[in-house]
Amino acid sequence: MNRDELFKRTRAILKPEVAQQQVWAIIGVGSGGARVAEEAARFGVGTIILIDRPDECLEEHNIIRHVLGYKDLGRPKGEALRDHILNSNPGCEIEVISMDVVKDRDRLATIIRRCTQVHCCVDNEPAKNVINEEAVAAGVTLVFAGVFDGGCGGEVGRVVDGGACYACMAAFLNRSGRFDESQAPQTFDYTNPDGIENSTAALNLDIAQIALIQARVGLLTMLGRHDSAPDFKGNYVLFGNRRVEGLFPRMLSSDIWEIPRDPCCLICGAGGMTEAQINAAAEDILAKAVCSGN
C-alpha cells in the first residue's frame, strides 16, 4: 500500500494526517453502521473500533441491504466488515469487539474513553441510552442516526460535551408535540402483545442515505477540531427520502434543528448541586437505605 497514492485525490480536501489521529467507535455494524465504518476508513480515520452483539453473523436476508455479500455469509459481521474495509484502506487499524453494550457497561465505558467519536448505529432504545450515558460521562462526541419506518427518511443527531444529549433530544422529540401525532411511531398494542409490530423495513438506498449523512456529521465534527468556522448550526438533522405529509414536504428535503439541552435532564443536567454535595447526599441516602433495609 502506498499511503500517499491512496489519498492523492482527497488530500486537498482532507489531510490524511488529521484523520489518522482519530479513533472512532462504530456501535452496531448492520446496514447503517457498516456504511459509516466504510466511509470512516475512506476518510483515513486511523483507528476504527467495530462493536457488535455476540454471535451477530451475516444472514442471507441481510445481504440485500448490507455492504457485505455472499462471500461473507455466515461470518460474524464485525470480522467480515474488517476485511471489507481493509480492502479499501489497508492502513486503517481495525478492532473488532463482540459485546452486549447494555450488559457490559464498564467495558463500554473503557472503550468510549479511548475514542474521539462514537457512532451509535443500533436500533433499540435501551442500547442507545446506554451509549449516550457513557459518551456523556466521558465527554466524547456521539453521533447517532435512525431510519424512520419504511425508510421514508431519518434522523442524525450529534451530542457534544455540554450540549443536549440523546436523552434530551429523544424527550424533546417524543413529548414536545413537535412531531405530528399521526407521524409518530405507533406504540405496541397492549391488548394484543403477540400481535405483529406495525413497521415496515427500509430499502438499502434509504438506509444508505441516512448513514452517509451520519458519516458526514462525523467528518464535519473531525474537521471542526481544526477549523474555527462552525460546521453546521444545530445538532439534529432530519432528512426525507420521500415525501411524507406533515413531515417531509418533498423528496430529499432536509431540516436542521438546534434541540436545546434540558437543564433538568437526569442524564446530562447538573441538577443544581456540586459534586461534593451530590456525593454527600448520596452517602446519606445509602446509609439510611442499608440501615432500614436489612
Next chain:
Amino acid sequence: MDSKRLVLEHAAMMERWSALEPRLRSDASGQLHWELTLHAEGGNRLPIKIVYPSGYPSDAPDIVALTSLPSGTPHLLPGNRICWRHPSESKRNRNIWCPSKDTAALCVGVAQRWFYAFLVWLSTSKWPVPDAVSN
C-alpha cells in the same frame, strides 16, 4: 446507579409520594428498591416494591406486588411483577420509558392505576382499561 441519579431519584420520590412513606432499601447484593403501600377506597391496600434493575436508568424499574394475588390476575408477570410496559418494546415512542425524564416516582402512579384496575377486575371480572399504563 451513579450518585447524582440516586440523589435525584430520592428527591423525586419524596417530592411526589412522601405521603405514602416510601422507604429505600438495599438487598444483600446492593440492589436498591423502594417499598411502599398503595391505598384505595374501602380500606384496600397493596404493598409494592419498585426495583432498580442493574441496567438502570436505561432499563425501566420493575414493580413487584408484595402480596399474593389471585391466580388469573391480568397484567401480572411471573414473580408478581406488575405489567406496565411491553417487555420487548424497544422503539422510541411517546410511551416508552424515558431515562432523561422518568424516575421510579413514575412507577408509583402507574402502580396505583394498576391497583384501581385490579380492584375493578375483582368485582366485575373485566379489566377496565385497554392497557396497563398511560402517560
